[in-house]
Amino acid sequence: MTVVRTASLDDLGEMSTVLGDAFYDDPIMTWVFPDAETRPRLLEAMFGFLAEYRYLPETLSTICQDAAALWSRPHTMPDDGFWEQRGGQFSEALEGQVERLGMVSDAISRRHPGDPHRYLLSIGVRSSAQGRGLGGLLMAHTLAEIDAAGECAYLEATSPRSRILYERHGFEVTDQIDIDGCPPMWPMWREARRS
Helix, strand or coil: CCCCEECCHHHHHHHHHHHHHHCCCCHHHHHHCCCCCCHHHHHHHHHHHHHHHHHHHHCCCEEECCEEEEEECHHHCCCHHHHHHHHHHHHHHCCCCCHHHHHHHHHHHHHCCCCCCEEEEEEEECHHHCCCCHHHHHHHHHHHHHHHHCCCEEEEECCHHHHHHHHHCCCEECCCECCCCCCCEEEEEECCCCC
16 A cells, blocks of 8 residues: 655655656656756756755655655745745756756746645656556645645646646646747646535
8 A cells, every 4th residue: 555645854865766757758847958868867956956945844745655746835935035045056956957947937937826825846756657546646645635724726737648637636727838949838726625
């Protein structure tokens, strides 16, 4: 039986590896990091940095064997002060390859809703374990908590496949984000409901 639990900084290495592997073929990440040889390393560095400094300290992220999800509340979203302090370190971790990621981040930030909600940055399953329902298991675990609290949830789908998963869990597309040359992304909102 697969056990879902709250992730901590002790899980940083596993989360970085799982999410890096899970997003290797993601349309957006393929555009952000087009070199297939360096992409695994850059994805692990990106997810590791964001998990360590933003998401894991919030204690809302989850992990199970071969799957991980980074969740946050809106008040913990990185602001200008965070990037002023950590931007150079982030750029160094990504070997300076931040231009396209910055374009994606800017487009996402412009669409991010102001209403209170929990935010899913990413959820992923190691490629060798995909198709076993682990992503849905992680999603259902946190959505049960969200429903018990009567909260809304928000995310951006980065592929048609992930969009379908999120729609099955009650998220609805609110818009489409288009960046020149980049595949589309879909902001998705889930209204509060009581379990």
